[in-house]
Amino acid sequence: MTQVTDAATAAVASAVTEAPAVSEASAGAAAPVFDRIPHPAPASPERVAEVLADPGFGKYVTDHMVTIEHTRERGWHGASVRPYEALALAPTASVLHYGQAIFEGLKVYRQPDGSVAAFRPDANARRFQASARRLAMPELPEELFLESMRELLARDARWVPDGAGRSLYLRPLMIATSTELTVAAATEYLYVLMAMPAGSYFTGGVKPVSVWLSEDHVRAAAGGTGAVKAAANYAGTLAPQRLAAEHGCDQVVWLDAVERRWVEEMGAMNLFFVFGSGPTARLVTPQLSGSLLPGVTRDSILTLARDLGYGVEERRISVEEWEKAAESGELTEVFACGTAATITPVGTVKHAAGEFLVNGGAPGPVAQRVRDQLVALHEGVAEDRHGWLHRLT
Incomplete structure (x- = not known):
């Protein structure tokens, strides 16, 4: 590797x-x-x-x-x-x-x-x-x-x-x-x-999902077990996921445990925010804080985004920045990533005070380009520059 x-x-x-x-x-x-x-x-x-x-x-x-x-x-x-x-x-x-x-x-x-x-x-x-x-x-x-x-x-x-x-x-x-x-x-x-x-993790295929910002429940706190794949981490997410469904959403977005302001993960997936468009687009992902899982797909995307010429940044991103940047058009795409679903665009964000759209609720070209590159690597039709594929048979 x-x-x-x-x-x-x-x-x-x-x-x-x-x-x-x-x-x-x-x-x-x-x-x-x-x-x-x-x-x-x-x-x-x-x-x-x-x-x-x-x-x-x-x-x-x-x-x-x-x-x-x-x-x-x-x-x-x-x-x-x-x-x-x-x-x-x-x-x-x-x-x-x-x-x-x-x-x-x-x-x-x-x-x-x-x-x-x-x-x-x-x-x-x-x-x-x-x-x-x-x-x-x-x-x-x-x-x-x-x-x-x-x-x-x-x-x-x-x-x-x-x-x-x-x-x-x-x-x-x-x-x-x-x-x-x-x-x-x-x-x-x-x-x-x-x-x-x-087959596909989401039965509807690759299309933007709607998410519910969980302000009353948290997935993990720094110093706990959120950064590892402990089975118990997932039991506490089931009731909030049911609540998200009651609000007409596909997934939950978790916020930090202290201020309930900083975006962490979507369901069991890491999140990426795309600012700008074309060759100057920047990918921003919440920085690892001790409560986020260091996803293998997340890490792979950070590398592939650089390979594709995009800027990448790891930092905290707040709910306020997410909503304002989406409304101004500065934020052009949001997508989640993980082993099961690979890459899933986020189109609609709902919370207790209302809702807003990302990119008009439509998927974007950066997520699609990164996904295509990742899938091509998985299936052995792109050059494996980083030695990520391990032959088993």
């Missing part, structure tokens, strides 16, 4: 490259050898074709999954690629009581030569480690993270769809499984990797 010396990339690198705390049991231990258990009744070619014709998002899983265990005494062990099945958890499993659960999300794409490649999985591996550190969980070595994907794709590559905008979504997960009810870090953990064919 190419190193880029801007503030955002430095912040992401800081979050994902800290030296991991290694237990005595895992220090110097050899990587576990995968036990390969074939599925006794894998999906038929006809069923796979039916699913891939209309995969939706998160609706279907592939035949297999990966599991790896961790204990304080043995470190990482018991690696297997096995049929997808339900997990068995004791009612006293620590994750059910104290919430030690983290996950990642990344995509695998069919390449022009028929091979399969993941987009920046090393960055996801390091962020997974950063999430583990924050929740006092063991860190899965980067190479084991990548090997788990190779093992899964060696069996389920047929589930990677062809076609523009289609992918195989990978969901790595780690949960605490030990059964002591002491309020302390667990002693046993389970890593799981599953895969789901994916």
